[in-house]
Amino acid sequence: MVAILVILTIAAFLVIDVLVRRRQLAHQPVRVFASSFVREALQKVWMGNPGLTPADFRPRPDRFYDPGHTFVELEPDGTVAVGVDRFLREMMADFRLVGLVTPGQTVSRGQPIAELRSNGRTARVLSPIDGVVTQLHPAMPDEGVEPPLYSLAPQNLSEHLNRMSVGEQALLWLKGEIGKLQGVAAQLMPKPALVGATSADGGLARDPLVSECDEAEFTKIKNTFGLM
Amino acid sequence: MNRWTEKLTFWRIMFVIILAVGMVAGFRRFYLGLGATTGLSDQVPWGMWIGFDVMSGVALAAGGFTLSALVYIFNLKQFHAVVRPAILTAFLGYILVAVGLLFDLGRPWYIWHPIFFRNPHSVMLEVAWCVMLYLTVLAFEFVPAFFERLGWGKAVKVMKIGTPILVILGVLLSSLHQSSLGSLFLIVPNKLHPLWYSARLPYLFFVSAMSVGFAMVIVESYLSSRAFRKELERPIITDLGRAMMVSLIFLAVLRGQDLIGRGSLGYMFQATTEAGLFWLEIGLGIIIPVILVAIPKIRSHPQGMFYAGLSAVLGLILNRMNVSITGMAAKLGDYFPSWEELSITAMLVALGFAAFAWAVKNLPVFGPSPWTGTVVITPALETERVARQAELQPARVSIQ
Numbered sequence: 001m002v003a004i005l006v007i008l009t010i011a012a013f014l015v016i017d018v019l020v021r022r023r024q025l026a027h028q029p030v031r032v033f034a035s036s037f038v039r040e041a042l043q044k045v046w047m048g049n050p051g052l053t054p055a056d057f058r059p060r061p062d063r064f065y066d067p068g069h070t071f072v073e074l075e076p077d078g079t080v081a082v083g084v085d086r087f088l089r090e091m092m093a094d095f096r097l098v099g100l101v102t103p104g105q106t107v108s109r110g111q112p113i114a115e116l117r118s119n120g121r122t123a124r125v126l127s128p129i130d131g132v133v134t135q136l137h138p139a140m141p142d143e144g145v146e147p148p149l150y151s152l153a154p155q156n157l158s159e160h161l162n163r164m165s166v167g168e169q170a171l172l173w174l175k176g177e178i179g180k181l182q183g184v185a186a187q188l189m190p191k192p193a194l195v196g197a198t199s200a201d202g203g204l205a206r207d208p209l210v211s212e213c214d215e216a217e218f219t220k221i222k223n224t225f226g227l228m
Numbered sequence: 229m230n231r232w233t234e235k236l237t238f239w240r241i242m243f244v245i246i247l248a249v250g251m252v253a254g255f256r257r258f259y260l261g262l263g264a265t266t267g268l269s270d271q272v273p274w275g276m277w278i279g280f281d282v283m284s285g286v287a288l289a290a291g292g293f294t295l296s297a298l299v300y301i302f303n304l305k306q307f308h309a310v311v312r313p314a315i316l317t318a319f320l321g322y323i324l325v326a327v328g329l330l331f332d333l334g335r336p337w338y339i340w341h342p343i344f345f346r347n348p349h350s351v352m353l354e355v356a357w358c359v360m361l362y363l364t365v366l367a368f369e370f371v372p373a374f375f376e377r378l379g380w381g382k383a384v385k386v387m388k389i390g391t392p393i394l395v396i397l398g399v400l401l402s403s404l405h406q407s408s409l410g411s412l413f414l415i416v417p418n419k420l421h422p423l424w425y426s427a428r429l430p431y432l433f434f435v436s437a438m439s440v441g442f443a444m445v446i447v448e449s450y451l452s453s454r455a456f457r458k459e460l461e462r463p464i465i466t467d468l469g470r471a472m473m474v475s476l477i478f479l480a481v482l483r484g485q486d487l488i489g490r491g492s493l494g495y496m497f498q499a500t501t502e503a504g505l506f507w508l509e510i511g512l513g514i515i516i517p518v519i520l521v522a523i524p525k526i527r528s529h530p531q532g533m534f535y536a537g538l539s540a541v542l543g544l545i546l547n548r549m550n551v552s553i554t555g556m557a558a559k560l561g562d563y564f565p566s567w568e569e570l571s572i573t574a575m576l577v578a579l580g581f582a583a584f585a586w587a588v589k590n591l592p593v594f595g596p597s598p599w600t601g602t603v604v605i606t607p608a609l610e611t612e613r614v615a616r617q618a619e620l621q622p623a624r625v626s627i628q
Contacts (some may be wrong), residue, residue: 002554003564
């Protein structure tokens with residue numbers, strides 16, 4: 001029985017730890033710009049070197065990009081594939097992406113279709129288009145390729161596509177978004193004390209260059225990048 | 229909220245409470261004696277402090293010698309980043325074992341006696357000597373961290389010269405006493421339940437300690453990465469998980485062969501407390517961790533590996549408690565620890581956690597993460613950075 005007592009005591013402490021941690025996480029800052037390549041680029045910018053370029057996010061020429069960082073891809077069968085763009089995935093690399101739609105559901109532009117979750121904070125990704133969800137796509141292991149989240153039988157397609165960017169227009173739009181990202185990063189982490197020391201050979205800054213932001217800052221980031 | 233209340237986290241308050249209760253219990257134990265403050269008796273001389281603090285403590289500290297052997301003897305350099313935390317765990321673990329023994333010994337002021345008054349026929353002599361020597365070796369293995377912190381480069385270089393000898397000594401001493409702790413129970417064939425009594429106890433103890441050495445490193449790495457926001461060395465954790473799985477399977481084969489060889493397999497299927505605890509031990513210590521690590525999705529997930537490691541650790545604790553307490557209860561009579569025994573054990577564990585946290589915060593325990601690089605910032609570099617930033621200001625966007 002002593003053995004059971006010991007194991008149960010350890011288990012009880014672990015459960016308490018989980019509960020305490022859950023409570024702490026709800027009040028903790030969240031990490032943005034956690035993706036390695038965004039971090040590297042921001043460090044280069046910080047040292048005065050050129051940083052990210054639109055090509056780094058590999059926007060596909062056959063996809064329409066919405067200001068809310070979703071994309072729409074036209075399928076031969078008349079449906080469209082909708083997903084979250086690579087820019088947002090990289091910026092919120094520490095977040096878990098959870099889909100909010102089910103097949104058969106009617107969605108309208110501006111309605112939440114997915115949620116990014118981390119440390120009790122959520123940012124909702126909004127639908128770029130109206131339509132009825134026809135199919136959900138399973139998560140793909142390499143998220144860098146902008147996997148679609150679901151397919152949609154679209155409504156008011158041309159009207160919505162007009163609000164999006166494609167091809168060179170998408171590159172220009174991404175350039176603006178990169179500017180915003182760097183601006184936000186500069187506001188969130190301009191202090192050497194926060195950023196930490198950097199090696200003389202232009203090496204990497206100490207972790208966490210990844211910015212931690214509180215509720216108010218996170219809300220500003222959501223507003224800046226078209227999230228809810 | 230002021231500075232002090234900000235620092236008062238739940239676990240810090242718990243630590244203070246556990247420490248306070250433990251100190252009261254410790255005072256009572258030394259003031260009133262073992263008989264008045266413990267559940268121990270002439271029939272049951274070994275209880276919580278030996279079963280948990282010593283037996284489990286020593287085995288859980290096996291990560292030190294296991295990782296040292298992998299890196300310095302088998303030249304598996306990929307594990308280098310986790311050697312120092314493993315050595316720290318072992319060092320603290322053995323210190324706590326020694327402190328725990330002070331509480332358990334009837335006359336703790338004679339703890340030094342095995343050095344001069346030797347009984348060469350006692351396994352305890354070997355255990356005592358090995359633990360003393362290994363604790364010294366661990367101190368030498370860990371002291372470079374202090375030297376690095378103090379900036380004593382020459383001292384670090386001198387210590388590095390002696391590292392191979394220390395590592396070999398450490399592995400040798402650990403192997404000897406990990407197995408000897410099993411040998412201690414060879415003198416109780418008629419008291420220890422057949423599910424655990426075996427002439428092979430020495431090497432079963434050694435192999436189980438080795439397996440759990442990997443598990444402990446996984447657990448401590450995960451908890452440290454969480455507590456101190458360190459980058460978790462995922463490939464290392466996955467490799468350690470594989471090593472743990474292989475060694476646990478090896479242990480399962482040895483135990484199975486041992487049970488069959490002794491004709492004790494049938495005891496597993498009897499409706500007894502011992503059989504139930506045996507299954508719990510095997511389930512937690514071998515079956516669950518092996519299954520978890522064998523699933524690629526879990527193996528690549530740090531939290532999954534943490535649970536696998538934790539399960540193996542709990543299994544080992546159960547094993548040592550079963551051997552030293554459960555397995556002998558039927559013959560020796562029931563034993564239940566007093567609140568003093570429990571409080572002192574809790575205090576020792578809490579002190580171990582606190583010391584580990586202090587060391588991680590103040591000493592170079594964890595290797596540099598891939599993001600740290602050489603972190604030297606000079607005034608010239610800062611001036612250059614400011615000048616460059618002024619020239620090439622990134623696009624700033626107001627996010628009001």
